[in-house]
Amino acid sequence: MASTGHTAPGPAGPAADPAVRATGIVKRYGSTLALDGVHLTVRPGEAHALVGRNGAGKSTLVSVLTGMVRPDGGTVAFGGAPAPGWGDTAAWQRKVACVYQKSMTVPELTVAENLYLNRFPGGRAIRWRTLRARARELLAEYGVAVDPADRIKDLGVEQRQFVEIARALSCGARLIVLDEPTARLDAGGIERLFGKLRALRAQGVAFLFISHHLQEVYELCDTVTVFRDARHVLTAPVAGLPRTELVRAMTGEEPAAARPVRTAGPPAGEPVLRTEGLVLDGRFAPLDLTVRAGEVVGLAGATASGNTAIGETLAGLRTPGGGRITVRGRPVRTGSVPHAIEAGIGYVPEDRHRQGLIPGRSVAENATLTVADQLGPLGTVLPARTREFAHRMITSLDIRTTGPGQPVAGLSGGNQQKVVIARALAREPSVLVAVRPTNGVDVKSKEALLGVVREVADGGSGAVIVSDELDDLRVCDRVLAVFHGRVVAEFGSGWSDHELVAAMEGMAGGGSGPGGPRERYPGRPAGTDGTDSTDGTEGTAP
Numbered sequence: 001m002a003s004t005g006h007t008a009p010g011p012a013g014p015a016a017d018p019a020v021r022a023t024g025i026v027k028r029y030g031s032t033l034a035l036d037g038v039h040l041t042v043r044p045g046e047a048h049a050l051v052g053r054n055g056a057g058k059s060t061l062v063s064v065l066t067g068m069v070r071p072d073g074g075t076v077a078f079g080g081a082p083a084p085g086w087g088d089t090a091a092w093q094r095k096v097a098c099v100y101q102k103s104m105t106v107p108e109l110t111v112a113e114n115l116y117l118n119r120f121p122g123g124r125a126i127r128w129r130t131l132r133a134r135a136r137e138l139l140a141e142y143g144v145a146v147d148p149a150d151r152i153k154d155l156g157v158e159q160r161q162f163v164e165i166a167r168a169l170s171c172g173a174r175l176i177v178l179d180e181p182t183a184r185l186d187a188g189g190i191e192r193l194f195g196k197l198r199a200l201r202a203q204g205v206a207f208l209f210i211s212h213h214l215q216e217v218y219e220l221c222d223t224v225t226v227f228r229d230a231r232h233v234l235t236a237p238v239a240g241l242p243r244t245e246l247v248r249a250m251t252g253e254e255p256a257a258a259r260p261v262r263t264a265g266p267p268a269g270e271p272v273l274r275t276e277g278l279v280l281d282g283r284f285a286p287l288d289l290t291v292r293a294g295e296v297v298g299l300a301g302a303t304a305s306g307n308t309a310i311g312e313t314l315a316g317l318r319t320p321g322g323g324r325i326t327v328r329g330r331p332v333r334t335g336s337v338p339h340a341i342e343a344g345i346g347y348v349p350e351d352r353h354r355q356g357l358i359p360g361r362s363v364a365e366n367a368t369l370t371v372a373d374q375l376g377p378l379g380t381v382l383p384a385r386t387r388e389f390a391h392r393m394i395t396s397l398d399i400r401t402t403g404p405g406q407p408v409a410g411l412s413g414g415n416q417q418k419v420v421i422a423r424a425l426a427r428e429p430s431v432l433v434a435v436r437p438t439n440g441v442d443v444k445s446k447e448a449l450l451g452v453v454r455e456v457a458d459g460g461s462g463a464v465i466v467s468d469e470l471d472d473l474r475v476c477d478r479v480l481a482v483f484h485g486r487v488v489a490e491f492g493s494g495w496s497d498h499e500l501v502a503a504m505e506g507m508a509g510g511g512s513g514p515g516g517p518r519e520r521y522p523g524r525p526a527g528t529d530g531t532d533s534t535d536g537t538e539g540t541a542p
Ligand SMILES: Nc1ncnc2c1ncn2[C@@H]1O[C@H](COP(=O)(O)OP(=O)(O)OP(=O)(O)O)[C@@H](O)[C@H]1O
Pocket: 029, 032, 033, 034, 052, 053, 054, 055, 056, 057, 058, 059, 060, 061, 400, 401, 409, 410, 411, 412, 413, 414, 415, 440, 442
């Protein structure tokens, strides 16, 4: 089934040496075999997707290809020449760069300073004017419309990514790895990113694209490689590869027949969560929301719509300007995470790195952070009970780990997300509030996770899913579309992708013809720049 190197030749032609060729790569972490003799070839000008389930080994290979991790076996060559020596960071940067979902730039420094970090022109004394002029030229060369004097922290995600790409190219790199680059972009940002990547490909720059959004793989890439359980299982041209076959390669199973995720009947239970006049100035207008037992309610909205701010306010992360929240009829003290948890609000944050996990602690400890007081008398945590609880979560959420004692830092990104969800479920909350719960989660786990949310509701609690992903929203009984801080439309279970996306874009009841960004990225409505709400840039004042 595998066929390496079967790719559409880039502008450099089929005879050119590959941008990168990795062969026989082996990497072990203790008893975990993360890469088992994998291979990968990316040609100049090619956009090559690397896909696989959470824990398949994608990030480990990226670390090997960028000189961050030393493999236990195998070879890497760039443009036909052996990879730089271990530890020669500058030499690796001249070959390859990785643009992560998380910015690798220094937020307090300007764009110009970031572009020339550790390689300032002009000898010892830094000539700031020269630096800025060079930066301006560099950005213009790659068509990046950013002011070199701006601080990185004031840029949106999209602009930061362009700055990182420009920096990599100016170091001489001709291979750029993009690790989930669209995760925090809206439809317009994705279009602009893809447009820029196409232009750079025409100049011979090669891209390795890591994504759980298979639709984007089909949109952008000409070749796809699949890893499964640390092994290479497939390399094939994207054109003509049926999606079912791609999923089969990723999972090793026949794709399950499509089944509706939404299983519950019309909501009939008591209200479990209620907001009355809940308002956060500059983020969302007074909101009256009722979530009943047995119900999953979606808050759909683009990045800056205010839907995330609503979720964060329910979780106690933000203090509302007015209004009240009640859980099963009891008022919740707002603006306090401990009180929200105590009242029965479970929360799955979008940004698990900042709000979710303690990396050095074990899976068991992280999964039980909210229940430590219930696991032992007088505030002591009994390891046996902690482990037992963690075992249950590992099984029910299919967390790929060596065991409850493994530090979460050693889990793949998607499996870390599952630990965050386990933690939110630990207290058996009256209402679960989940922000983009399937972000970074593989195609099979997505279904399992949404199934768990559904089960929470079917078990007599309520759930709120805050997301712009249509697949997340399909599990909901009701979806409220939020635009500019207001609920602009409400849908029962029978919504069409088109009408929901139109509502999220502020065109409730409207719509437009096919062919626009909405049609191509049905899960990502166009909106303002893709900076998340916790960066403090979200929202238009209602
Ligand atoms: N630093 C580490 N210490 C221990 N184990 C690790 C470490 N990094 C990765 N692993 C393990 O190696 C395997 C491959 O992980 P990797 O992060 O490469 O997967 P991935 O395909 O990128 O997954 P995801 O889609 O979830 O990001 C996993 O079993 C993971 O637990």
